Amino acid sequence: MFSIFLKMGWFFKENWQRYTLAILLLMVGSLLEILPPKIIGMSIDEMYLGTLTTDRLIGILLFFTALSFAIYAITYVWVSRLFGGAYLAERTLRAKLMSHFLRMTPTFFQRNRTGDLMARATNDLKAVSMTTGFGVMTIVETISYTAMILLTMFVFISWELTLMAILPLPIMAYAINRYGRKIHARFSLAQNAFGALNDQVLESVSGVRVIRAYVQETADQQRFQEMTDDVYQKNIAVARVDSLIEPTVKLLIGISYMIGILYGGYLVFQQKLTLGELVSFNVYLGMLIWPMFGIGELINVLQRGNASLDRVNETLGYQPDVQDAQETIAVEVPTEICYDRVTFRYPAARGEQLKDVSFTLQRGQTLGIVGRTGSGKTTLLRQLLREFPLGEGRITISGQPLEKIALDNVKRWIGYVPQEQILFSKTVRENVLFGRRDGTQEELLHTLQLASFDQDVQRLPDGLETLVGEKGVALSGGQKQRVSIARALMIDPEILILDDAMSAVDGKTEAEMLTSIRRERAGKTTLIATHRMFAVQHADWILVLDEGRVVQEGAHEQLMVQGGWYKEQYERQQAEERLNEGQVKP
Structure with a gap:
């Protein structure tokens, strides 16, 4: 699944400065975003104990304002750099494909349908672009954000409650991995079907005069409908697996919430946890929802991108059957x-x-x-x-x-x-x-x-x-x-x-x-x-x-x-x- 990053290693090496800056700022932004819940918890405890002063409250509000502007600025920079890289990857691969097409001999075009080549140069490249942008963002944010939140919960609130609350996560990882494998296989079939449909549309448009001359409009439309249905069914097969990810994540996150509330309430009654810490813990638990959903989306995007990149690399892997000799002879004029x-x-x-x-x-x-x-x-x-x-x-x-x-x-x-x-x-x-x-x-x-x-x-x-x-x-x-x-x-x-x-x-x-x-x-x-x-x-x-x-x-x-x-x-x-x-x- 993560092999797509190895396959695109040449691109990340060429643009390492862009991605290094984006990833560092993304991690800094994630770190800043975990501060508010802890401060909110401390404020609740101070209110409960009656120690919260006006000056203290104003200081907290000013801190939140400054933090918001900082997060805004950091997010703007890393989003522009990261998603700019995604568009750059798409442009670079498209240029490579076009250059490759122009170097190919007739044998290549006899073996590959024009519509399928068009699909690889459009839909497949878009899926790869999603991986180099949204995919990178999700994997970095999921790992760094989740690690920071869990570390904060574990060290600063309660390691016992944290361990209990994350018990459903291994089940989630196993389920999403299974879904990802199925998405990869089914998405490859869907893209192949889309390529065939593209080819059929191209033939119909190019040969519309002949189709009309032989009164084959109905037959051609029927053939197109059958291919459209095939593409639809294959994409529905992808959607069926894709649709399982969100309910699975919601169910297991709900179980984590239930554990957090029940066991957290028990720890409060046992005076092992303050009310403010319980509130902070549940806010952090809520903040884990996006990374968990992100894992599902990440698997989806990576598997689609992997399948698409395999198709693109398959095309780029064709070598012209006519090439220059290792040592060429210069001839100025054909006498x-x-x-x-x-x-x-x-x-x-x-x-x-x-x-x-x-x-x-x-x-x-x-x-x-x-x-x-x-x-x-x-x-x-x-x-x-x-x-x-x-x-x-x-x-x-x-x-x-x-x-x-x-x-x-x-x-x-x-x-x-x-x-x-x-x-x-x-x-x-x-x-x-x-x-x-x-x-x-x-x-x-x-x-x-x-x-x-x-x-x-x-x-x-x-x-x-x-x-x-x-x-x-x-x-x-x-x-x-x-x-x-x-x-x-x-x-x-x-x-x-x-x-x-x-x-x-x-x-x-x-x-x-x-x-x-x-x-x-x-x-x-x-x-x-x-x-x-x-x-x-x-x-x-x-x-x-x-x-x-x-x-x-x-x-x-x-x-x-x-x-x-x-x-x-x-x-x-x-x-x-x-x-x-x-x-x-x-």
Whole structure:
């Protein structure tokens, strides 16, 4: 249960001054708070004996006033320091998680649901934050406050009465420990269920158009209701155990009170205890109620925080399956890209997605990659991006093994436009300048012209300042693709990768874009994967893939002479294009 403090030891070491000051002031405040009952008891005895004077009463009142201000000031400081530390812990862990997410490869996100990751970055961190704030406060206050009160009762009032009154406390400790173990197990299940619910909500919101198109609103709502019920039931299971803590504490504290009154009254009649001391004792006993409740709350908070921190640490424990070599090789410019008999299989797949693929691409050349759906075009490109561990064979850049070149170095060379267009919920300007924040207005407009988006910008409500919405929902498919291409062109990469990046763009616009890109990128390397043959007809070299193998390769003219799949597809697509333009009569 208390292992959470060991797991968070790195944080407490970094912020030891903050927590040391808070704990010391908390203990001083606890010490000051036990003085009033003793003074009240002494005052009652003086009143009973008739020795309480006016000056003495005024002195007591002034002392209480000064004590109240002192406690107020001390409490303000330790609360701000301690709970400020709790927010700092949450912020630090959230930053760690975000940094970790950004370093992870696709394998990590295939194994972990997005909704569950969101739950760990929000609800779980909040539970950990509670432990580093409220949990620390409760454990220090409970131990110091309880120890001081019991010591005062034991030494200054009656050790016999104190021992009798605390007899129920061991029973309380045992019961609360049992409750705590159950809370830990049940809270872990509840958080896992909440993560699954988060994921379901994310899928439903993202896929709302498809859900409506297939008239599945009722089915999706039913599925959501079932998951909500599951989360509810698991949280109710936590609440059932949690609700036992307070009645247990109240019952045992009540027994302590009863013992204190009955046995204390007996000691007063035996003249072993004064009336004032009995009053003081019962006030102290009342002051023990909060620490006893605090123990219950502490167990609850610690077990929740422990379960949540385990989930967070589980996520942080994942190591990227693609990392830099221990000794990296510096390569300034990618003068050559070479695939030598590359074979690759995805970690979760059975068959091989690439089989014995070889080619060499010099700087300034363009490589076209075509083939049927699922032939391995994207997989070939992703090897260069190092999204997955390299398979068999050898990939080199400028003669150096790809795995020996620093990942950041490789990423700086590449401008990547994937099949799935990802735009951020920002303006058109911010999306295009995403990889190069210092780009000038002239460079921005020139890039938009290269991507054939300059005319579209003029038709947008706020031009470059138009918000594209979440995932670019305010733009059409073709517009999203062109903004994505502009974003890649803006960084003027040494290697431009277009992975079926113009599938939603009409043929005429695509031809204009490719001509502009080819002219602008003279002397730099480009790789284009596509289903449209005319998009690669001007490429220096073309690979035709089928089931992960290169079945044809060569320049456009060579492939047309060879015949086969490439020629068939090119002629068919050309005929379709002419038909669409009305040049061929049906």
